[in-house]
Amino acid sequence: MFSKIKMNLNFRDKLKEKGLKVTPQRVAIFEAVIALDNHPTADDIIAFIKTNHPNISVGTVYKVLDTYVENKLLYKVKTEKDIMRYDPHLDNHHHLYCSETERIEDFEDEKLNEILNDYFKNHQIKNFKIQDIKLQITGKFNNYK
Amino acid sequence: MFSKIKMNLNFRDKLKEKGLKVTPQRVAIFEAVIALDNHPTADDIIAFIKTNHPNISVGTVYKVLDTYVENKLLYKVKTEKDIMRYDPHLDNHHHLYCSETERIEDFEDEKLNEILNDYFKNHQIKNFKIQDIKLQITGKFNNYK
DNA sequence: TTATTAAATAAGAATAATTATCATTGCCGA
DNA sequence: TCGGCAATGATAATTATTCTTATTTAATAA
Numbered sequence A, B: 001m002f003s004k005i006k007m008n009l010n011f012r013d014k015l016k017e018k019g020l021k022v023t024p025q026r027v028a029i030f031e032a033v034i035a036l037d038n039h040p041t042a043d044d045i046i047a048f049i050k051t052n053h054p055n056i057s058v059g060t061v062y063k064v065l066d067t068y069v070e071n072k073l074l075y076k077v078k079t080e081k082d083i084m085r086y087d088p089h090l091d092n093h094h095h096l097y098c099s100e101t102e103r104i105e106d107f108e109d110e111k112l113n114e115i116l117n118d119y120f121k122n123h124q125i126k127n128f129k130i131q132d133i134k135l136q137i138t139g140k141f142n143n144y145k
Numbered sequence C: 001t002t003a004t005t006a007a008a009t010a011a012g013a014a015t016a017a018t019t020a021t022c023a024t025t026g027c028c029g030a
Numbered sequence D: 001t002c003g004g005c006a007a008t009g010a011t012a013a014t015t016a017t018t019c020t021t022a023t024t025t026a027a028t029a030a
Helices: A002-017 A024-035 A042-052 A058-070 A110-122 B002-017 B024-035 B042-052 B058-070 B110-122
Strands: A075-077 A085-087 A094-098 A104-107 A128-141 B075-077 B085-087 B094-098 B104-107 B128-141
Touching: A002 A024, A024 A042, A024 A058, A042 A058, A058 A085, A104 A128, A110 A128, A110 B110, B002 B024, B024 B042, B024 B058, B042 B058, B058 B085, B104 B128, B110 B128
Parallel strands: A094 A128, B094 B128
Antiparallel strands: A075 A085, A094 A104, A128 B128, B075 B085, B094 B104
16 A cells, blocks of 8 residues: 555656546556556557446557656567567566467576676677667566466 | 479478368468568458459458468558558568668578677566567668569 | 479458547536 | 546557358379
8 A cells, every 4th residue: 555655755756747638547557557567559548448447448448558667667579479468567678478378478697697797798789889788588487466 | 483383392392291271372471472572461361362363362362371371471560551461581580660661671681680688688678578579670671562 | 294282371351449520527626 | 626647438440360152173083
């Protein structure tokens, strides 16, 4: 409970910092992305929100999500499906993709990041300036959600 | 020229190996993916083919591309756009994504692959069996295509 | 070479995800 | 509290992709 309140305050401040109005829709959409923790699609978010906010418009959800991505409050997750998925996790992290289901999990590993940074410091890519490195690790989960 | 003939022979054999019929459409679509070397979309491929094969159907292109992906003759490239892109490069490789344009380049680095394999051999991910690791390296190209 | 047959294709309709339009609403600084 | 302007709702439009069905064609065997 406390953490939710805190998240909420931080979130309102972040919106204001970026010059974005704090609306109930924006709060609800952000909360939905947090609550739905398997990198939800716009559709997942719409379904989740429907119960408490039955008249948030579909277009609004897409627009708000775009705004968040532009303002780096959310990330779009790369997939090989033509459906967008969103990630509220802003730290530098990687993704585990299940090869059999749609499941995607975040994967953090500070040591690995260091190794990669070191490696590329010593092995620059010709004609390319790296801004960000992400791993897509495909495989099988042993447990089921 | 020679290499094209060779590619073609190998390609026809590959289709046969998989029990797929060799059709002019399939050959044209594969050649288009090879010719368009910036990880083309279905639309790019359709446009390219139109000049020489004006009556290949859109549905056919999508179906053939799917067939190729299923049979591992092409890979789908993960992007954060809701448009699929295809890659004829089958070796284990990574991708450089331009942060300002749609450009995507292949990136091969055997030494890096070894480092990653070693790392994950010694640092197994809990409840997850790795099948494949790909890097998405985002940044800026210094030269322009 | 020809006939057979299962697989592949063309054309266009259908669907799903997303974006655009625009009139109305409501957040927020003065 | 009020006014301006950004945000929203409702719905139409667009885009990428998939589906359907009749027709054609590549591969195989006689």
